[in-house]
Amino acid sequence: MSDKKKGKQPSRREFIQKGMRMTLGASLAGVAGFAALKVSADDYVWQLDPFKCVYCGRCADYCVVTPSAVKCVHAFDLCGYCDLCGGYLKPDANARSTAAENQLCPTAAIQRKFVEDPYFEYQIDEELCIGCAKCVEGCTSFGNGSLHLQVRHDLCVNCNECSIARVCPADAFERVPASSPYKIKGDFATGSDKNKPA
Amino acid sequence: MNRISKILFTLSAFLISLPVWAQQRFPKPEFETGYTQPSTTQPLPRALFLEYLDVFVLVAALVIATWFVVKKRSRLGVMWTSVFALLYFGFFREGCICAIGAIQNVTLAIFDPTYVLPFTALAFFVIPLVVTLFYGRTFCAGVCPLGAIQDLVAFRPIEIPKWLQKILGMIPYLYLGLAILYAATRSEFLICRYDPFIGIFRFDAEFQMLLLGGLFLLVGIFIARPYCRFFCPYGVLLGWMSTFSKKHMTITPSNCIQCKLCANSCPYGVIEEPVEEQGSRRSNVQRLMTYLFFIPLWIGIGGLAGSMLHGPLSKFNTKVYLAEQLVENPELKQDPDYLDARAFVQSGESMDELVKEAREIRSQFYWGGWILGGFMGLVVGLTLLKLASHRNRHDYEPDKTNCLSCGRCMDYCPVKN
Numbered sequence: 001m002s003d004k005k006k007g008k009q010p011s012r013r014e015f016i017q018k019g020m021r022m023t024l025g026a027s028l029a030g031v032a033g034f035a036a037l038k039v040s041a042d043d044y045v046w047q048l049d050p051f052k053c054v055y056c057g058r059c060a061d062y063c064v065v066t067p068s069a070v071k072c073v074h075a076f077d078l079c080g081y082c083d084l085c086g087g088y089l090k091p092d093a094n095a096r097s098t099a100a101e102n103q104l105c106p107t108a109a110i111q112r113k114f115v116e117d118p119y120f121e122y123q124i125d126e127e128l129c130i131g132c133a134k135c136v137e138g139c140t141s142f143g144n145g146s147l148h149l150q151v152r153h154d155l156c157v158n159c160n161e162c163s164i165a166r167v168c169p170a171d172a173f174e175r176v177p178a179s180s181p182y183k184i185k186g187d188f189a190t191g192s193d194k195n196k197p198a
Numbered sequence: 199m200n201r202i203s204k205i206l207f208t209l210s211a212f213l214i215s216l217p218v219w220a221q222q223r224f225p226k227p228e229f230e231t232g233y234t235q236p237s238t239t240q241p242l243p244r245a246l247f248l249e250y251l252d253v254f255v256l257v258a259a260l261v262i263a264t265w266f267v268v269k270k271r272s273r274l275g276v277m278w279t280s281v282f283a284l285l286y287f288g289f290f291r292e293g294c295i296c297a298i299g300a301i302q303n304v305t306l307a308i309f310d311p312t313y314v315l316p317f318t319a320l321a322f323f324v325i326p327l328v329v330t331l332f333y334g335r336t337f338c339a340g341v342c343p344l345g346a347i348q349d350l351v352a353f354r355p356i357e358i359p360k361w362l363q364k365i366l367g368m369i370p371y372l373y374l375g376l377a378i379l380y381a382a383t384r385s386e387f388l389i390c391r392y393d394p395f396i397g398i399f400r401f402d403a404e405f406q407m408l409l410l411g412g413l414f415l416l417v418g419i420f421i422a423r424p425y426c427r428f429f430c431p432y433g434v435l436l437g438w439m440s441t442f443s444k445k446h447m448t449i450t451p452s453n454c455i456q457c458k459l460c461a462n463s464c465p466y467g468v469i470e471e472p473v474e475e476q477g478s479r480r481s482n483v484q485r486l487m488t489y490l491f492f493i494p495l496w497i498g499i500g501g502l503a504g505s506m507l508h509g510p511l512s513k514f515n516t517k518v519y520l521a522e523q524l525v526e527n528p529e530l531k532q533d534p535d536y537l538d539a540r541a542f543v544q545s546g547e548s549m550d551e552l553v554k555e556a557r558e559i560r561s562q563f564y565w566g567g568w569i570l571g572g573f574m575g576l577v578v579g580l581t582l583l584k585l586a587s588h589r590n591r592h593d594y595e596p597d598k599t600n601c602l603s604c605g606r607c608m609d610y611c612p613v614k615n
Contacts, residue, residue, distance in 0.1 A: 020442040025331055028439075031304065032324045038307040038315045045243045054544055056537045066402055076235045080224025116231045123236065144223050154241035157292050157400065160299045160319075161387035166516070169541030175314070182240045 043178040046162040050148035050185050052172035055133035055140065059149055062164045063131070069155035070131035070164065072109070072124050075186035078146035081119035086142025087135035088112055088122055104138050106130070126152065148185050252291065253321045256341065259283050260326065263340025264333045266605070267447045273605035276339050280346035288343030293396040297322045297337070298344065298432040299389050301374070302381035309382040326432075330439040334446035338426060338436060339603040344395050345426050349604060351415050352422035355465035363467060364581060366428040367600070371577045374431035375570040383562045385515040389431060422465035426602065437599040446598050447605070450613045454593035460607035461594055468597040469607060475588045482588060489586045493579035497572045504571020505564055512563035521556030524549065 048059075048070070059070035083096055088110050093102035098112050109128035113121045124147075131149060139147035165173030176183070259279060266275035287296065295303075300323035307315035326337035338345045358366075377388045390396075394411040397403025403411075417424050426433055440446065449460045449469070461469045475482065512518045520538050523530055530539050542552065596607070 017442050021331060021444065024439055024442060025328075028324065028327055028331070031308075032320065035304045035307040035315055035320055035323075038313065039317050039320050040314045041317050043243075043246055043249045043316050043318060044314065054537075054541045056541065058537070064396075064400065064403065073238050075238060077226065079226065081227050082224055115233050116229060119227050119229070121233075121236075152241060153243035156243070158243065158294060160294050160296075160303065160390045163391070166386050166391070169538040170545065177314075178243050178246060181243050184238050184240065186238065 040177070044175040045151070045153060045158050045178045045181050046156065046165060046173055047151050047176045047181060047183050048149060048164075048168070048172045049174065049183055050145075050150070050172075052170045053133070053136065053149055054170045054172075055137040055149075056169055057132050057134070058167050058169070059164050060130045060132040062167050064159060064163050065155055065157060067129075068131040068164075069152055069157070070149050071126045071129045071152045071155075072131065072133070072135055072147055073150045073152075073184060074122060074124055075146045075148065075184055076121075077186035078144045079122065080144050080146075081115060081121060082143060083118045083120055085112070085120065085122060085139070087139030087147045089138075091138075104134050106132060106134065110135060122147070146185065150182060150184065153181050249316075249318045252287075252295070253318055253325075255286060256322060256325060259286075259341045260329050260337060264329060264336040267336050267339060267603050268333050268445060271447075271451065271605070271608045273609040276336075276603075276605045277349075279340035280342075280349060283341045284343045284346035284350070286343075287341075288347060288395070288399045293343065293393065293399040294390075295319055295322055296344070297326050297342065298430060299387065299393070301432060301435070302377060302387045302389060305378050305381040306384065310384055327435060327439050330436050330443060332444045334443045334598065334603045335433075335436050335440045335601065336447075336603045338433065339605065342426075343399070344393075344430070345423060345602070347395055347398070348415070348418045348423040348425060351418045352465050353419050355422040356420050357467055358421060360467075363427075364585070368574075368577055368581065369428050370431055370434045372574060373429055374434045375573050377431050379511070379563070379566045379570050380514070383512075383515060383559055383566060385559075394425060423602065427466060427600070440601070441599045443598060446596070446601070447603050447608070449594060449596060449607045450611045451615060452613055455613060456594070457612060458594065459610045459612065463606045463610035464596075465606065466600065466602060466604075468600040468602075470591060470595050470597050472591050472593060473588065475590055485586050486583065489579070489583045493576065493583070496575035496579035498575065499571075500575025500578070501568045501572035504567035504569070504574070506567070507571075508560065508563040508567040511567060512560050515559050515563075517552070518556045518559050518563075521552050525553065 060068050063069050088104060089096060089102050090104050095102060100108060103110070107128045107130055109125045109130075111123045111125055113123070115121050133149055135147050136145075136149055139145055162173055259282065263276055263279045266272045266279060287293070295318060300319045303315055303319040304323050306313045307320075326341070330337060339349075340346075373389075380386050380388045392407075392410075394407065394414045396411075397407045398411045398415075414425055456472065458471075461471060513522070516538070520542060524539060524542070530536050531543055533539060
């Protein structure tokens with residue numbers, strides 16, 4: 001930046017130019033080298049920790065993708081296959097049926113299928129799910145918590161900073177290695193996963 | 199004593215195991231009809247080699263753009279490279295990751311011990327800067343999708359008065375400083391959040407952001423590349439590199455004939471006219487010395503102002519904001535509609551811990567404010583110093599700091615060999 005204005009000697013100006021170039025190159029190398037201490041060959045993606053999630057519903061509103069790339073997933077290993085499902089039925093439902101007025105899900109994205117008496121299987125239709133977490137709240141409050149939210153990586157555009165992570169009140173979003181991009185609840189409970197909550 | 203600790207241990211063990219136990223409220227049934235349980239699907243993210251392909255495309259586009267600008271002197275070539283970059287990095291890759299945003303990843307890697315920096319982010323940050331240090335801002339001309347989209351709409355560029363250019367030209371420094379401050383305090387990624395074009399690349403964004411993008415493009419018809427010149431924080435770094443670049447593009451391939459065509463062709467007003475030094479040399483040097491002398495004062499004033507602003511600045515950090523809200527209105531903790539407060543209560547963290555954390559972040563903002571303010575003072579001081587200094591120039595030359603190497607002037611130059 002030192003614009004010494006004795007321009008009659010080009011060699012001097014060149015010397016300054018060269019010196020500054022060296023300095024800039026060295027500082028860039030310094031910054032890059034310092035950052036490179038933390039570098040990883042793997043790529044990182046966003047995922048939410050279902051054990052931190054407080055089902056506030058912001059995942060539905062704040063994703064840059066419409067509808068949200070956060071969807072409800074079902075950990076079948078944890079499911080009790082209940083007839084009276086807290087995630088499927090409204091708390092004040094008239095009957096345990098598939099009638100629309102009884103369903104908690106605003107988009108009817110949960111499909112209820114009879115398995116055998118008295119058990120029912122619940123599956124998520126991800127085309128319809130908007131990630132509002134109403135069912136997650138119901139399931140976690142009254143059931144086993146097998147319904148939970150996850151970032152779906154076929155939909156997520158992997159923003160540099162996730163716009164949901166910025167507003168998540170529970171700090172549940174984190175960057176995870178792209179080689180293990182999910183935190184599905186069943187994995188925690190059955191597997192030898194160290195991330196199992198205390 | 200021993201017994202009490204035993205009781206406490208049992209009690210705490212029971213409490214800790216509660217959540218796990220709560221999940222087994224209804225055990226999974228044993229099915230008799232041979233029902234097979236479906237498995238939870240896990241669609242994979244984009245393959246890793248494709249991310250490396252992005253880096254490869256970046257390098258290839260940079261090499262081609264540089265070759266077109268410096269060696270081949272072809273405006274058309276650069277333009278088509280930028281169209282390709284717009285299609286690939288903009289519309290196909292939907293704007294992430296980009297070199298501008300990578301500033302924040304690198305900052306976070308330096309300041310946050312838990313953050314792991316993906317190699318691609320580092321590559322996107324470093325490679326364009328290195329190329330610029332040797333060949334000028336060819337990245338801006340041919341590879342940056344944000345630049346490309348604005349370059350294509352610059353139909354009727356008007357000349358902006360030099361003083362206004364100088365003043366607006368200080369915004370990028372402030373933006374860069376703020377972006378680094380917010381990334382370093384782990385508050386947020388300012389550049390990504392207010393990227394005006396990402397909504398256009400994705401055909402999907404909040405209404406305000408689409409409006410902002412549209413506005414930038416509309417203004418861009420008359421004021422060429424408004425984001426690049428008056429906002430882009432990466433442009434600041436590129437400008438530093440370009441100022442001292444080894445082989446910056448030249449307007450004419452041999453000797454300037456002073457026809458002034460290039461100065462008229464430049465939509466960014468960065469071609470400097472030939473000037474002779476005016477006034478006596480002695481008074482000029484004295485003026486320069488006076489400005490130099492004032493720089494520490496500018497730094498001091500800036501730093502003081504920055505540190506005084508740390509309160510409002512830190513409000514954009516969610517933790518600090520929450521702490522302030524809850525300290526001022528404790529009854530908000532019971533408000534079921536205030537999601538952040540509800541989540542805080544649910545997390546079981548104590549108020550003292552929150553306040554302590556918020557205080558720490560605030561003190562980071564205090565020192566960050568000093569540095570940011572001081573930096574801005576330095577920028578103001580050096581801008582004034584540069585205005586006060588004259589340099590004899592015999593030909594029309596590009597201002598290497600701000601020249602975007604788009605190559606329009608080369609096209610207009612009548613000297614061809």
